[in-house]
Amino acid sequence: MKLQLQSKELFERARINAFKYMDNIEDMRVFPDQKSLDKLEHFDEPLQAKSADPFKVLQSLQHFGSPATTAQTGGRYFGFVDGGAVPVSLAAKWMSDVWDQCGGLYVISPINGKLEMVCEAWLKQVLGLPDSTVAGFVSGTSMANLSALCAARYHLLKKLDWDLNANGMYGAPPIRILAHEQVHASVKKTLAILGFGSQNIEWLPSDDQGRLELDSLPKMDNSCLVLLQAGNANTGAFDNIDWVCDQANAAGAWVHVDGAFGLWAAACKELRHLTKGLDKADSWAVDGHKTLNTPYDSGIVLCKHPDSLITALQANGEYIIYSDRDPMLYGPEMSKRSRAIELWATMKYLGTQGIDDMVMGFHKHALRLASNLEQLGYRVLNDVVFNQVLIDCDDPDKTEAAVAYIQASGKAWLGGTTWKGYPAIRISICSWMTTDEDIDILIDLFADFKKVET
Numbered sequence: 233m234k235l236q237l238q239s240k241e242l243f244e245r246a247r248i249n250a251f252k253y254m255d256n257i258e259d260m261r262v263f264p265d266q267k268s269l270d271k272l273e274h275f276d277e278p279l280q281a282k283s284a285d286p287f288k289v290l291q292s293l294q295h296f297g298s299p300a301t302t303a304q305t306g307g308r309y310f311g312f313v314d315g316g317a318v319p320v321s322l323a324a325k326w327m328s329d330v331w332d333q334c335g336g337l338y339v340i341s342p343i344n345g346k347l348e349m350v351c352e353a354w355l356k357q358v359l360g361l362p363d364s365t366v367a368g369f370v371s372g373t374s375m376a377n378l379s380a381l382c383a384a385r386y387h388l389l390k391k392l393d394w395d396l397n398a399n400g401m402y403g404a405p406p407i408r409i410l411a412h413e414q415v416h417a418s419v420k421k422t423l424a425i426l427g428f429g430s431q432n433i434e435w436l437p438s439d440d441q442g443r444l445e446l447d448s449l450p451k452m453d454n455s456c457l458v459l460l461q462a463g464n465a466n467t468g469a470f471d472n473i474d475w476v477c478d479q480a481n482a483a484g485a486w487v488h489v490d491g492a493f494g495l496w497a498a499a500c501k502e503l504r505h506l507t508k509g510l511d512k513a514d515s516w517a518v519d520g521h522k523t524l525n526t527p528y529d530s531g532i533v534l535c536k537h538p539d540s541l542i543t544a545l546q547a548n549g550e551y552i553i554y555s556d557r558d559p560m561l562y563g564p565e566m567s568k569r570s571r572a573i574e575l576w577a578t579m580k581y582l583g584t585q586g587i588d589d590m591v592m593g594f595h596k597h598a599l600r601l602a603s604n605l606e607q608l609g610y611r612v613l614n615d616v617v618f619n620q621v622l623i624d625c626d627d628p629d630k631t632e633a634a635v636a637y638i639q640a641s642g643k644a645w646l647g648g649t650t651w652k653g654y655p656a657i658r659i660s661i662c663s664w665m666t667t668d669e670d671i672d673i674l675i676d677l678f679a680d681f682k683k684v685e686t
């Protein structure tokens with residue numbers, strides 16, 4: 233069998249399909265209807281022996297795939313702190329997809345290697361991080377948290393005279409992990425992957441906004457790893473990074489900040505106070521694909537101790553051709569997508585002012601939404617310090633019914649959560665596409681629900 237040669241017509245077909253999708257984004261349901269979901273059965277088939285017509289392959293995706301997408305690139309997807317995608321970032325990714333660069337080594341993709349260096353410098357600049365900070369470009373904050381905690385573990389054990397790479401965890405001196413109840417699921421997963429076990433964590437209480445209770449912080453020493461959060465996934469709240477870092481630095485502890493979406497507050501003049509003291513931490517994790525609105529997958533690990541990150545994530549092989557800076561040494565992956573390309577395009581396009589304006593825009597939408605919902609009789613459960621609005625109704629059943637009502641409308645999508653033991657509604661504003669009119673549509677939906685539920 234001879235594979236069909238690449239044909240430009242195939243790409244032309246993909247382009248036409250993609251443009252149809254773009255043209256329709258504001259009119260399509262934000263979550264697919266049941267009919268579209270049922271049609272996903274189309275894909276339930278055994279893999280056939282003979283080669284398929286590539287146009288038919290694309291046609292399946294167009295007919296059965298695209299109607300079962302969520303309208304994340306539109307303005308009314310308010311679920312999960314999922315960002316949209318700034319057009320130039322999507323276009324740059326599209327273009328570089330054709331290059332199909334393996335980003336692991338400089339010699340395999342000089343352009344990706346170069347743009348990682350540029351993005352590293354720019355990220356330090358906009359987030360106000362120390363000069364020694366290096367960046368690894370990974371799939372998302374889950375991988376960024378994992379990479380940072382690998383570096384932290386290596387670093388702390390080394391200071392305790394233990395060579396982790398040689399001796400592993402067997403018989404290693406214990407690391408004390410200090411985390412509060414509201415750390416993100418991905419942080420808990422990372423702790424499990426790294427073999428720390430949930431029982432060995434010193435779990436600390438959090439306050440009504442999901443911030444670490446400062447009084448609860450125990451006396452630290454140089455075996456401590458402190459896990460902080462810039463942007464709670466429900467409330468958007470920020471831990472007191474400045475105060476904790478001062479205590480931790482005096483004790484020789486390592487502070488990691490999970491700022492998947494919230495770290496971008498540091499790039500916004502009016503919100504920068506939320507991340508005060510950020511530069512005093514040791515490592516940070518942030519996403520491009522949330523607040524910055526790059527396409528998926530784009531996460532970044534930042535670490536003030538380059539040697540610890542690189543040694544913890546070492547990769548040796550006789551055949552590897554090393555250069556001055558090889559991307560694969562800054563993250564867990566070897567072969568990887570050259571994701572710095574669209575990250576660079578996004579930052580280059582927006583500039584520091586554009587990033588500032590976009591982040592501030594999310595905050596302003598969130599404030600207006602919260603005050604309107606309060607007027608409608610919903611309870612706003614959080615201090616709206618960033619882009620998250622957490623609300624509920626006066627009874628839990630109504631809260632759940634409101635979520636279902638809005639999800640079923642197809643005009644917007646948001647998710648439910650549990651807050652302090654009760655159902656709550658979580659609204660994330662983090663798409664560059666969201667306009668005042670989109671916020672008005674959401675407010676109207678909440679107003680309509682008040683009418684139908686009485």
Ligand SMILES: *Cc1c(COP(=O)(O)O)cnc(C)c1O
Nearest residue numbers: 372373374416418465490492519
């Ligand atoms: C989304 C999120 C993560 C996980 O990031 P991914 O990019 O989904 O891997 C971690 N922490 C917080 C606070 C988040 O919001």
